[in-house]
Each structure stands twice: as structure tokens, then as C-alpha cells.
Amino acid sequence: MKKAPQILDELGFRKTEIRIKVLEHLQKVEKAVSQPELEKKFNNLADRVTLYRILSAFEEKGIIHKIMDVHGVARYAMCNEKHCTEHEHHDEHVHFNCTECGDVVCLDTVKVPIIKLPKDFSLSRLNLNIEGTCDNCQK
Amino acid sequence: MKKAPQILDELGFRKTEIRIKVLEHLQKVEKAVSQPELEKKFNNLADRVTLYRILSAFEEKGIIHKIMDVHGVARYAMCNEKHCTEHEHHDEHVHFNCTECGDVVCLDTVKVPIIKLPKDFSLSRLNLNIEGTCDNCQK
DNA sequence: AAATAAATTGCAACATTGTTGCTATTATAA
């Protein structure tokens, strides 16, 4: 996996402490994280607004994608699909929301089946949120 | 379709003007509506908080179900599935969010296929939001 | 019809998530 500072460099971002840390965190946890979570984690390292702007900036460059979780909170995760760009994100996998630990993970291996819509409906994007118990929380 | 006042009666709710109007509206539009939308529609007929409480009350009795739309806003729609109760909602159909008109509809006829999750993940609920253009907005 | 009890409503206050404008700071290039 490419190192965070190099990624920032290639995208024309500056290598500030908080940007490096946020990106490294996203790479490490392999989960979809929210701004409030980042705020807790990097307590006085950056302002709330800065975190929101970092996440938006990363998303616009296509290195992370944004999803709404079951609580209506925005979460961001690394794009593993190779073909994500600034304007086209490919995110056709299941987003699993654990009711026990609250974690949200992209199940890259579980693709959303093709859905046939009624006549005159056209599809541009989709998000399948599944709630349940994750492997870690399984008794 | 059962009339709104009768439904309220049977559920032990009082037949207040706003409750009747909200329920009739939900029956008529056949869409998933949000509190902000109801607030605009029934401008000075009820307080914001009252609308939130009406929606929660209806949901708890199993006559409407709650979904998060693509913007993270809670929406409520009539339960057509016959087997919805206070604690078990059956909502395994597609929720279509039109990017043109902003409407959200339950596509009762488009069921979400069975998804096979990885080992040790268990499913309790799911919500498939699809974004695109609805039949009304199709050019 | 009047009294009562319980459900419903309104209001104020608050919490959380998210956005915008502007200024100050800082990383990088020249």
C-alpha cells in the first residue's frame, strides 16, 4: 500500500500533520469513519471544520468515498476499487453497520446485485446499508 | 383503504386535526415523507415537535415505517406489507430517491435480493437506497 | 352537561452534524 505522504504529494496536497494522520488512519482501520469519530481520535490536533474539509478534499480526488450510514451520518472509507475518480465513485458493495460496536465497514467482496427497476426509472447511484452483528461482535 | 380517523381510533390515538391530516397525507401521496416536508405542508397547523412525535407514534404502532434517505434525513411511509407490527417492520424493498424532484418512494414491487454475508456476520435489517431519475422526471 | 383523566400539543432549550466567510498560519516553490 502506498504511503500516506506520497499519496498527498501526488494529489497536490500539502503534507500537514493532520492530513497525514487522517489518511494513515483511514488506511489502517479499513472502516468507514465519520468526522465525529476523527474528532474524538485527533482531539486537539485539528478543528472540526478542518476535518470536514479534509474529508471533502480527499473525496473530491477520488481516494475516499462517502456514504450515509444507518443513522444518517456521513462516513468515509478508502476506495479500493481502482477506478474511482473525482467525479465517478464505484461503491457497489454492501455497507455493514454493526449494531453492537457501531462500526461501519465496506464489504468489498459482497457486491450489490443488479436491480431491475420499473419502466422509466433510471439509476445513477446506490447504497445498501445492512444492519446486524459484525464478526467481531458475534457471540 | 381504511379511513384515517378509523385507523387512529383502532390504535387508541385521538382524532385530532393534525393527526388525521398527516395520516391522510401519507395515505394519499404514497411517498416517504420527512418532517421538514410536513412542516412546509401543514405550516401553522402544528409545531415541529408535534410532527416528530406524531411520526414516532405512528411508527411504533407499525402503520408507517422509517427510512433514512440519501441525505441522511428520516422519512416515513405507509406500511403496505401486512405483517408490520410495533417491533417488526418489514421493509425489504428498494427506496428510490429522485435526484430531480427530491421525492423518495418505496418501490414495493422491487424486493432486495437475499444477500449472502461473510461468515460471522448476521443481518437484522437493511435499506437499499437507489438514486436516479423517477418516472415523473424522465425526459 | 360538567367533571375527570389521560393524551396531545406548544414552547423553550438543547444536542449533533454540517456549512460558510473570513483571517491567520504554514508548507512549499521560487
Add this chain to the structure above:
DNA sequence: TTATAATAGCAACAATGTTGCAATTTATTT
């Protein structure tokens, strides 16, 4: 080292949602 463009911080605001409590209203009972 200096210049400049990007980044960050702060304040203010918006939107959605929740809670507590007092006032009102519906429906029941007398």
C-alpha cells in the same frame, strides 16, 4: 529568504432531531 497558495482556525449559522414541562384538548365517566 521571500513570496504565494494552500491549509487551518474561529465564529457564526443552518438543519434535523430530542427532551422537559406546562397548557390545552379529547374522550370518558359521573
